[in-house]
Amino acid sequence: MSLVLYEVQDGVGVVTINRPEALNALNTPLLEELDKVIDEVDTDSVRCLIITGAGQKSFVAGADIGEMKDMNSREAMIFGARGNDTFEKIERLPIPVIAAVNGYALGGGCELSLACDFRICSDNAVFGQPETGLGITPGFGGTQRLMRVVGSGMAKQMIYTARNIKADEAYRIGLVNQVCTQEELLPTVKKLATQIAKNAPIAVRGSKQAINAADRLGVEYGKVVEEKCFGSCFETHDQQEGMGAFLEKRKEKTFTNS
Template identity: 65%
Template sequence: MGFVTYEQEGFVGLITINRPKALNALNSEVLKDLEAVIDAVDLDNTRALILTGAGEKSFVAGADIGEMSTLTKAEGEAFGKIGNDVFRKIETLPIPVIAAVNGFALGGGCEIAMSCDIRLCADNAIFGQPEVGLGITPGFGGTQRLARIVGVGKAKEMIYTAFNIKADEAYRIGLVNAVYTQEELLPAAKKMAAKIASNAPIAVRACKKAINDGLDATMDDAIVIEEKLFGSCFESEDQKNGMSAFLNKQKIKDLGGFQNK
């Protein structure tokens, strides 16, 4: 795809938004390419994904303001839906997605990072939702995901004031899981993805679904979701081999690893 590249390393896929001259800003074409790449991921042979941006300056600087500047009300709503549909697709993928945030993650960049399961960032990362300074609201899920991740009060402060935060503050408020140097970021993301991929894929997928589906449910309903997904892991080869290895004091990798069945 023109603006999005994909690489496969074992069970880990690497998606790179590749529009560095525009700081990887999201326009309709980039979003279309991103959706096509996501749809093409071989979920039978991929256990984790990493999402990053090309270059050292920017993860995703935001949505393309040049494209947005002339939109009508109807076109603005439609553009928001395009972004939301793609980001929701990332969020609901059955496998975990790690955002490796290198540089600017503003507006749509912050929003796409928040659609990932885990966010790691470089020490030069800058996060923010600057939309009210442009006369609009966040349009790709920012008003919803930011409040769920960092809390309502902090989310309202960031969105209403349109101020940006640096990597250390993003870590302090829980927006990112860890901060690395620029050189360490991608290797750290790959190491985490490999660790995820080494665990039972059926169980990891069930965990993601349990967490995501339970977030908007009452506790009584959420624990039923967990019970059913817990039960779904049993009688799988992964469960049998994992527990057998534990009981026999063996390493699962010595038995050929988990097989996703």
């Protein structure tokens, strides 16, 4: 059975972490398979990507402690780099990526969700960075991305205390954008992804590029990237189609990513 499932429908891709018997914990074979799946995403035809976990209990319960326990320092650094490299690929995908968090998102699972553009969770979701309680630091980007989402103070509190938080608190601190019932989670996220997929791909991708540029390198650099992205939209089919539809007062639009 594949450790990572991938399907595409109507321009929306769904990646499912498929190790439910271990609460979808991340081990080396799973990370390698996830890396390959991300490489295979056709960003010309797929306009939005969803990442979720198999089953009702867990998005990803963390990295596999059974595999990590007896690692030496060098092995642990290689393992951390493997996860960081894959999550970096996800963050740098030109298309939007939504985490549909069903259940536990702990350690590497929380870090995987943070590599996505935003997070929607079920009401049974639990987030946390429990690493300091295990004698280690976060290793897949948790010390870097969490503070960008919830602020430095809250990120430090979560990491230093190793305390888990439930869905309502995750929503309160801005870690997730919306909380749904378990039954409505995927339909809600797919509806959002479809709405994104209907918009002009060049414009959506340019917006992501500019936001991420400011997030990584500051607003002044972000504004330069925004200006370039804004200018590059003009004289495209999608810009002519979008503005033409507005002026003609028609709802039907055909964006071709060109």
